[in-house]
Amino acid sequence: MTTPHASGASTPNTGARPHSTISFKDRAHDRLNDAKVQRAMRNFNLAGARARGVLDLENLEDIRTSAAAIRDRSLAMLDVWLERFEREATRRGVTVHWAESHDDINRITVEIAKANGVKKVIKSKSMVSEESHLNAAIEAAGMKVVETDLGEYIVQLAGETPSHIIAPAIHKNRDDVADLFHEHHKTPRNNDPAVLTMEARKFLREHFLSADMGITGGNFLIAETGSLVLVTNEGNGRMTTTMPRIHVAITGIEKVLGTMEDLSCILRLLTRSATGQSISNYITVNTGPKQAGDSDGPEQMHVIIVDAGRARLLGTDMQEALRCIRCGACMNHCPVYQNIGGHAYGWVYPGPIGSVLTPNYIGLEKALDLPHAATLCNQCGVVCPVKIPLPELMRKLREKQTERGLRPWQERTGLRLWSWLAQRPSLYGLATRVAARLGKSVGGAERTIHRLPGKGWTEGRDMPAPQGKTFRELYAERNRK
Amino acid sequence: MFLKVGLFVTCLVDLMRPRIGFAALKLLESAGCEVVVPEAQTCCGQPGYNSGDRPAAQALALKVLREFDDCDYVVSPSGSCGGMIRAHYVELLAELPQHADAARRLAAKTYELTDFLVNVAKLEVVPGRFPGTITYHDSCSGLRELGVKTQPRALLAKVPGLELKEMATPEYCCGFGGTFSVKYGEISSRIAERKCEDITTTGADAVVLGDLGCMLNIEGRLRRRGDSHTRVYHVAEVLAGVEDTDGNR
Numbered sequence: 001m002t003t004p005h006a007s008g009a010s011t012p013n014t015g016a017r018p019h020s021t022i023s024f025k026d027r028a029h030d031r032l033n034d035a036k037v038q039r040a041m042r043n044f045n046l047a048g049a050r051a052r053g054v055l056d057l058e059n060l061e062d063i064r065t066s067a068a069a070i071r072d073r074s075l076a077m078l079d080v081w082l083e084r085f086e087r088e089a090t091r092r093g094v095t096v097h098w099a100e101s102h103d104d105i106n107r108i109t110v111e112i113a114k115a116n117g118v119k120k121v122i123k124s125k126s127m128v129s130e131e132s133h134l135n136a137a138i139e140a141a142g143m144k145v146v147e148t149d150l151g152e153y154i155v156q157l158a159g160e161t162p163s164h165i166i167a168p169a170i171h172k173n174r175d176d177v178a179d180l181f182h183e184h185h186k187t188p189r190n191n192d193p194a195v196l197t198m199e200a201r202k203f204l205r206e207h208f209l210s211a212d213m214g215i216t217g218g219n220f221l222i223a224e225t226g227s228l229v230l231v232t233n234e235g236n237g238r239m240t241t242t243m244p245r246i247h248v249a250i251t252g253i254e255k256v257l258g259t260m261e262d263l264s265c266i267l268r269l270l271t272r273s274a275t276g277q278s279i280s281n282y283i284t285v286n287t288g289p290k291q292a293g294d295s296d297g298p299e300q301m302h303v304i305i306v307d308a309g310r311a312r313l314l315g316t317d318m319q320e321a322l323r324c325i326r327c328g329a330c331m332n333h334c335p336v337y338q339n340i341g342g343h344a345y346g347w348v349y350p351g352p353i354g355s356v357l358t359p360n361y362i363g364l365e366k367a368l369d370l371p372h373a374a375t376l377c378n379q380c381g382v383v384c385p386v387k388i389p390l391p392e393l394m395r396k397l398r399e400k401q402t403e404r405g406l407r408p409w410q411e412r413t414g415l416r417l418w419s420w421l422a423q424r425p426s427l428y429g430l431a432t433r434v435a436a437r438l439g440k441s442v443g444g445a446e447r448t449i450h451r452l453p454g455k456g457w458t459e460g461r462d463m464p465a466p467q468g469k470t471f472r473e474l475y476a477e478r479n480r481k
Numbered sequence: 482m483f484l485k486v487g488l489f490v491t492c493l494v495d496l497m498r499p500r501i502g503f504a505a506l507k508l509l510e511s512a513g514c515e516v517v518v519p520e521a522q523t524c525c526g527q528p529g530y531n532s533g534d535r536p537a538a539q540a541l542a543l544k545v546l547r548e549f550d551d552c553d554y555v556v557s558p559s560g561s562c563g564g565m566i567r568a569h570y571v572e573l574l575a576e577l578p579q580h581a582d583a584a585r586r587l588a589a590k591t592y593e594l595t596d597f598l599v600n601v602a603k604l605e606v607v608p609g610r611f612p613g614t615i616t617y618h619d620s621c622s623g624l625r626e627l628g629v630k631t632q633p634r635a636l637l638a639k640v641p642g643l644e645l646k647e648m649a650t651p652e653y654c655c656g657f658g659g660t661f662s663v664k665y666g667e668i669s670s671r672i673a674e675r676k677c678e679d680i681t682t683t684g685a686d687a688v689v690l691g692d693l694g695c696m697l698n699i700e701g702r703l704r705r706r707g708d709s710h711t712r713v714y715h716v717a718e719v720l721a722g723v724e725d726t727d728g729n730r
């Protein structure tokens with residue numbers, strides 16, 4: 001995308017691939033039967049941290065309303081804010097690039113690296129770069145790339161992808177990490193988290209000192225000042241943006257905020273919603289590369305602003321999804337995510353927001369299960385700091401699947417049959433009378449059905465048997481008396 | 482006070498647990514309401530709506546609209562079906578502007594049973610008595626779409642003998658999710674398992690709730706994990722004193 005106006009209705013070739021071709025159900029099944037993943041998911045409780053973290057906000061609901069309005073304002077004037085950002089950032093010496101597709105992200109990044117003779121790249125967390133498989137592209141271009149967020153570093157050593165957007169290695173335990181470090185660092189095996197952290201620190205320090213280029217994501221872009229905002233906890237973000245000669249930040253078009261004041265409101269919710277912290281350890285506002293007289297900072301600063309399917313959602317019934325500030329609260333509160341973990345979702349973003357973004361970014365037909373793999377309990381919607389109506393959006397995606405004929409015919413027929421029957425009360429009455437009696441007799445003296453056709457229900461549950469007569473017949477009997 | 486209340490029985494109560502429908506009837510009558518039960522009622526359309534089949538859902542929504550048009554209130558022993566009518570019908574019928582007014586009217590006069598008994602009918606004395614401890618599961622739709630939280634507890638507090646022991650996470654989803662429970666049975670059962678652990682940790686004699694979907698799911702999981710003693714009741718059964726105390730259910 002060469003200008004921020006290029007929103008275009010055409011389907012973009014995003015160059016994205018699902019991480020795996022096996023089905024959601026199979027992936028979920030594997031995770032549900034992996035004792036280690038299950039133990040890790042049982043211990044995972046960022047929802048509790050959020051609950052404690054928001055206690056000091058007396059007017060939490062008002063702040064959520066303001067935050068949603070701020071994000072809506074950004075999206076309503078996206079082209080204006082992005083142009084303003086480009087102008088202000090350029091004025092301060094930043095080179096702004098526009099990536100229309102995932103392939104563009106990789107191409108632009110590799111070009112910058114090659115033009116500057118880069119040999120080693122260090123990265124702070126960037127989910128957008130996961131979308132484009134940037135690490136693979138950098139390695140294919142003959143350079144070394146090292147993740148420096150501790151969780152990302154672990155995941156990279158394991159040759160895996162993050163299973164959570166803010167806690168990438170949440171599926172791993174200390175023994176996994178001990179094994180990985182022992183294997184890759186060639187150090188004696190130790191599973192003490194403090195020792196492991198110090199070890200990672202020591203190894204990462206060498207990379208920080210020897211890298212030529214640092215890549216970060218960008219939590220926000222501030223239009224009025226041309227600043228890039230990073231919200232981190234480990235300090236690796238600051239090392240990545242100050243130690244190497246070149247800093248490349250990659251972020252989505254939707255991450256722009258008008259003003260610093262907008263940012264201050266959003267930040268109050270972001271860290272609390274994510275980890276329960278009233279503020280994260282580091283909030284970094286990068287405004288341009290090293291200036292004359294500065295003691296540190298990169299010689300070059302680039303910002304790659306990515307569309308890759310986002311602009312297509314503007315002005316549609318999916319636009320609200322672009323409000324997302326990637327706090328992770330929706331997945332932390334999702335009963336499905338809490339049981340199956342992030343990898344089952346098959347692409348970069350797991351949980352409820354993933355179930356909305358993935359079909360939108362890689363194609364409705366490539367993620368048929370995701371919008372359906374939710375109970376619509378709305379535990380996500382009530383905690384989302386920017387009030388994205390996630391269940392509504394999933395339901396709309398379900399409608400789009402039906403409209404495009406993407407649902408299995410058995411399901412379609414079943415629903416149609418149900419609706420047809422329910423519109424014919426006497427036939428319906430007859431059918432339910434038969435079903436009630438049949439169910440009762442199958443249930444027997446125990447009044448429990450152990451097996452139903454299709455197995456979906458009775459795989460893990462019994463079905464209490466019906467009473468034997470329908471309400472409607474009993475009510476008619478009563479009125480006759 | 483003579484309010485003309487239409488009872489929306491719900492398809493699951495009709496088929497599986499008519500006792501709950503009669504309990505609701507008894508409670509509404511003891512609150513002084515004139516209750517009508519439109520005979521041809523079937524389903525609110527939620528299965529189609531949540532599965533993405535809008536036309537199928539619309540046809541059933543229009544049917545409900547017609548059947549309950551002349552009632553002062555519509556009451557349902559289900560936060561899920563009540564929520565469907567109250568929180569979703571207006572959106573569901575958005576493409577049919579000729580029904581917009583009727584949809585809004587219906588939404589505004591539709592209540593979940595306990596919400597209606599507490600906030601509209603102002604029921605003072607409940608017929609039921611329950612010697613034992615219970616824990617209460619907040620169903621997602623009732624809680625998050627209709628704000629049903631204190632109402633059932635306020636009513637249960639009036640039941641002689643009943644003692645409420647809250648579980649650690651009463652607002653946590655049981656994993657039912659309508660067709661989700663069948664399409665993703667394995668995940669659904671696992672979520673139900675966490676709910677059952679939470680319930681049994683309280684040591685309560687019974688878990689009480691306000692939605693038949695959650696009821697079948699929780700009871701089904703309890704029995705499968707070998708728990709045959711924890712009773713599962715709909716709040717209307719306990720309040721009306723019609724729960725089946727001898728058998729499994």
Ligand code: SF4
Nearest residue numbers: 324325327328330384
């Ligand atoms: S959808 Fe909401 S809760 Fe989920 S990550 Fe985005 S901002 Fe956070």
